[in-house]
Amino acid sequence: MRVCFLLFVGFFSIFANAASPNGCGKGQHWVKPHPRRAYYRGDGTYVRATDVTGHCHANPPGYDVWNNKLMTGRPLSWHKEEKTATWTDEERERILEALGDLPAALKDEGIDGIYRLMRAIDPANPASNNFNSIVVYDSAFNKDYNLAHVLGHELSHRLYGSLSEREKDSFRISGKWRLTKPKTYEVGRPKNEFLRPNGMLSPEEDFCDIVPTYFLQPEKLKSLSPRVFNWVNNHIKLWSLK
Numbered sequence: 388m389r390v391c392f393l394l395f396v397g398f399f400s401i402f403a404n405a406a407s408p409n410g411c412g413k414g415q416h417w418v419k420p421h422p423r424r425a426y427y428r429g430d431g432t433y434v435r436a437t438d439v440t441g442h443c444h445a446n447p448p449g450y451d452v453w454n455n456k457l458m459t460g461r462p463l464s465w466h467k468e469e470k471t472a473t474w475t476d477e478e479r480e481r482i483l484e485a486l487g488d489l490p491a492a493l494k495d496e497g498i499d500g501i502y503r504l505m506r507a508i509d510p511a512n513p514a515s516n517n518f519n520s521i522v523v524y525d526s527a528f529n530k531d532y533n534l535a536h537v538l539g540h541e542l543s544h545r546l547y548g549s550l551s552e553r554e555k556d557s558f559r560i561s562g563k564w565r566l567t568k569p570k571t572y573e574v575g576r577p578k579n580e581f582l583r584p585n586g587m588l589s590p591e592e593d594f595c596d597i598v599p600t601y602f603l604q605p606e607k608l609k610s611l612s613p614r615v616f617n618w619v620n621n622h623i624k625l626w627s628l629k
């Protein structure tokens with residue numbers, strides 16, 4: 388039903404604005420014609436590949452802030468081995484839609500920019516961050532990755548860094564991380580309670596997989612690990628990135 392409604396709105400806006408590509412209304416932006424690959428939205432909805440026609444599109448939440456943060460070049464002092472890439476129309480639309488799927492609690496406007504590089508030194512990474520900037524690589528736009536989760540993961544690193552040690556301890560206890568030697572933690576809960584193997588690397592990686600899933604696919608997290616779901620649910624009100 389929702390899909391039909393969106394299709395209807397999409398067709399209507401294409402028809403209404405076909406004659407005046409720059410005449411989009413308030414709260415809309417012009418999308419140039421471009422081929423779009425298939426992908427998954429933040430909530431897991433499949434979106435098929437298509438040739439997008441030029442149309443006025445409703446701005447997703449946060450569009451005005453984040454559209455100005457899609458940067459060219461590379462962050463300061465970034466690895467020289469990673470080459471810069473150019474944003475395509477498809478990628479800009481995808482990134483801004485994915486950010487729109489994420490809650491305000493994760494969209495820290497203190498991020499100075501989102502940069503587009505080609506391939507990570509570690510090719511398993513679809514994105515990376517240096518706390519102030521986020522970098523997205525070619526692979527982030529493949530169907531294998533859910534872009535809203537990818538961005539939510541990187542933004543959660545910044546959120547984790549802003550938590551007090553007491554708050555981090557509380558998370559580690561909830562996630563059953565075991566302190567084996569100073570600042571070294573081992574997995575203490577069953578492996579099938581992790582969203583993906585990456586979460587088993589450290590409490591911080593675990594946190595950064597869990598938090599976006601809490602917002603984007605809450606039922607999935609609740610059934611996988613009710614204990615960590617409840618922890619996020621109880622603590623989200625305390626978090627502030629200001």
Ligand SMILES: [Zn+2]
Binds near residue numbers: 540592595
């Ligand atoms: Zn990470």
